[in-house]
Each structure stands twice: as structure tokens, then as C-alpha cells.
Amino acid sequence: MATVVFDLGGVVVQWDPVPAVAAAVGLERAERFVHGGEFDFAAWNQAQDAGRSFADAEAAALATHPHLAEEITSYRPNFAHALTGLVPGTAEVLRALHERAVRLVALTNWSAETIHHGPEAFPDVFARFDDVVVSGAEGVAKPDPEIFRILARRLGHPVDGVVYVDDSPRNVDAGRAAGMDAVRFTGAAALLEELRRRALLE
Structure with missing residues (x-):
């Protein structure tokens, strides 16, 4: 998968x-x-x-x-x-990936004390994720390399080549340094093209 x-x-x-x-x-x-x-x-x-x-x-x-x-x-x-809303278009990308049986995981810099507001505000979107790795709960935040080692343990396999989407250039760089296929998010339309290029969507 x-x-x-x-x-x-x-x-x-x-x-x-x-x-x-x-x-x-x-x-x-x-x-x-x-x-x-x-x-x-x-x-x-x-x-x-x-x-x-x-x-x-x-x-x-x-x-x-x-x-x-x-x-x-x-x-x-x-x-x-x-939490002022959803980023335009990303929920539709998540739904399309989910329908193609792509495993979806979140890796977020977020306090452990406030993360509950995410699924409370957007339950349908958060339900798409198989797992949510929360930096505040792990005690280490991106771009620290340790968070990517934690991600690998949570995934159950190395992160090498795994597609990773983030809007922060320094986090994208950190993901690449960890071996991930990191994509800088600039909008849903551009992300769709990146995912199609990788044959994850049609």
C-alpha cells in the first residue's frame, strides 16, 4: 500500500x-x-x-x-x-487518495493539549488519516530529524521514498534529508500534479 x-x-x-x-x-x-x-x-x-x-x-x-x-x-x-477553515482543495485530494486505498498519515507540529480541536472541527477530514503523529505528544517538533525517526516507527517501515507534503521549506528540506520524497505545498492544484506525476492519482 x-x-x-x-x-x-x-x-x-x-x-x-x-x-x-x-x-x-x-x-x-x-x-x-x-x-x-x-x-x-x-x-x-x-x-x-x-x-x-x-x-x-x-x-x-x-x-x-x-x-x-x-x-x-x-x-x-x-x-x-x-482554526479558521480548511485549506481550499486539500480535502478533495485526501478523499481521492483515500478512494484509491492510499494510506494517509499526518505529521504535524501541534501542541498535545490543543490537537483535539482539529478532529472536533473537521471530523470527516481527520477520519481520512490512518494515524496522526503530533509533535507535542512526542516531545520533538519538525524540522528535528528525530521526528522523522518517530514517523518511521509509527509507519512500521523506513520513510525512504515516502511522499511527504508540507508548506514549510525547512520542513521539506528536513524530510528530504531523512530520505522522504518531500513536496512543498503551494496549493491543491499543484499538489494534484505532483501526485499524478507519481502515479498516486490519475
Whole structure:
């Protein structure tokens, strides 16, 4: 059975932390918190993707940025607002692959404490996956090579030549370094062509 491994955020589901924070503090403050530069939201969030608990994350951020307490503590309880929809066209690609008996596995940088929101919001799409490897649960995030070794154990075979779809260039590079047939996702139409070229779809 052929296998295709998909990243989730930016490939299958649309993720934007601003609406989650804005649910508590308003759009202007949320935009400033996430993108303004005073607080490094991306690095802070990556640590949760790599296994840090939100309790520890919030405590660390509150210690250094106490004036941003409302913003810091609003993200986790409002996380469902960060899932703003499905990436156009990818669900149809997943369905087509599933109908051709291709094994579908997800490999995602996502906190173990918030991953449940994905299948709750999009149950039909998540049901297509035979397995979901969550970085936060494994304690290591892409592009660390260890996550690809974990993926191999979960697959039950080496990742050499397995098609892997991700929108992050550094994660695509890491997948290739691990031996995967890594494809950078730029849209569903381009992905369809890549999958047809590999005879996974007609």
C-alpha cells in the first residue's frame, strides 16, 4: 500500500492565532501580540509544539511580559478560533487518495493539549488519516530529524521514498534529508500534479 504523509497547518487546515487571542482582547491587541515583535509568539508557540505544557509556557511568558497577561492567557482557552477553515482543495485530494486505498498519515507540529480541536472541527477530514503523529505528544517538533525517526516507527517501515507534503521549506528540506520524497505545498492544484506525476492519482 502506498503512503502519503501530510502536514496539517497550512496544508489541510488553516491556522491563525490572531482570532484566538482577539476573542479576549480584540483584534488590534491580538495583531500586535502575535505579529508586533515585542513578544516572539512564533518561538513561544514552537516550544509547545515540541512538548512544553501550556501551564509552563504561560508562566514563563508572564514572568517576562506581565503587561501582556491577557494576551498570553487568552490563546489556549480560545484555540478553536485559530482554526479558521480548511485549506481550499486539500480535502478533495485526501478523499481521492483515500478512494484509491492510499494510506494517509499526518505529521504535524501541534501542541498535545490543543490537537483535539482539529478532529472536533473537521471530523470527516481527520477520519481520512490512518494515524496522526503530533509533535507535542512526542516531545520533538519538525524540522528535528528525530521526528522523522518517530514517523518511521509509527509507519512500521523506513520513510525512504515516502511522499511527504508540507508548506514549510525547512520542513521539506528536513524530510528530504531523512530520505522522504518531500513536496512543498503551494496549493491543491499543484499538489494534484505532483501526485499524478507519481502515479498516486490519475
